[in-house]
Amino acid sequence: MSYKAPRGTADVLPQDASKWQFIERKIKEVCNRYHFHEIRTPLFEHTEVFQRGVGDSTDIVQKEMYTFEDRGGRSITLRPEGTASVVRSFVENKLFGSANQPVKLYYFAQMFRYERPQKGRMRQLHQFGVEVLGSADPAIDAEVIDLAMSCYREMGLKSLKLVINSLGDKESRTAHRQALIDHFTPHKEELCGDCQLRLEKNPLRVLDCKKDREHPSMKTAPSILEYLNDESTDYFNQVKEYLTLMGIEFEVDKNMVRGLDYYNHTTFEIMSEAEGFGAITTLAGGGRYHGLVEELGGPATPGIGFGMGLERLLMALEVEEKEIPVDDTLDCYLVAVGEKPEKEAVRIMHNLRKQGIQVDKDYQGKKMKGQFKAADRYQAKYVLILGEDELQQQHIAVREMRTGNQENVPLAELEDVIKEKL
CATH class of the missing domain: 3.40.50.800 (Anticodon-binding domain)
Structure with a gap:
């Protein structure tokens, strides 16, 4: 019998491991400058952590999780994303009681998602991420975005595009939710089965559908930016002002919603515009979340973070022909x-x-x-x-x-x- 690595996984051989070590070291140096501290969470969690923390209506929870029952009859899931685990640890270890606030954390972690493997997108993937818990200051949103952009700039990447949007506060999202329901309901039977369910549970997710993206109703769907109240509009304007002050170029994409249920206010993605990178251009994505700490049993605590795929970072470096200095002597x-x-x-x-x-x-x-x-x-x-x-x-x-x-x-x-x- 010929044994091979499972589909969607890959060995990191010695000649490549030094490249991984280089990018991890450079990213850690950036995190240190921004005064972030490393956290390490378990490879698996109780399934409820991701069901409550990521959201039942997401593709991750519905289709992509590696879930099994252990010998004690408990439902266990291999970590599919980093935020829910970090927030669970934040609550369990009472980091909200620390004198130093906000709590600024980063992690390097292996994630597991059952999806169709393709270049730069594996079933076992490696991710760098940050989470800031304990501040609702829009300056922190800009700092987190700046940190992500700095990691790429530190590697020498040039062909980058930053896209931002606002999902608003609870009041704004409620108004937008109803507008989406009113808009898509006449076309419900024309949408895929997933979107028909999303329209009832989380209509914002309909805008993120890959199957129905070309449906005419998508082009005329109401934008969240039309439903932002004064407070949400002011918040978004401050984030944009801070980014401008730092000289960070960005585009506003009113249709970008991100794939997780817990986002509100600022969301963002960083994409590669390098020729030959491929159809899926996203390198990193994240946003602000309020309510997630409460969902996992903690006190009301605002948060913001992002996840960055390391396989995709290596792809971008290869496409832009950036040499990774490796000393083989x-x-x-x-x-x-x-x-x-x-x-x-x-x-x-x-x-x-x-x-x-x-x-x-x-x-x-x-x-x-x-x-x-x-x-x-x-x-x-x-x-x-x-x-x-x-x-x-x-x-x-x-x-x-x-x-x-x-x-x-x-x-x-x-x-x-x-x-x-x-």
């Missing part, structure tokens, strides 16, 4: 010839590694020529050569591979000499 490769030098090599490498020096050797019994070939393949900066004669004299030969220069160094001084050379 090795500090030292130790060539040992003879039984005693082989044993002494173990001690030498142990001591070098304690000093922070990267070093490796042969473990397959290769001859001296084979060991030098291995040093070449590893792109070693220096080769350390230890034979019976060198060991007897308590010296080791140090050869710089770039120049071919070689010198004998006392074993007792090797660590200091290598540190100085590096």
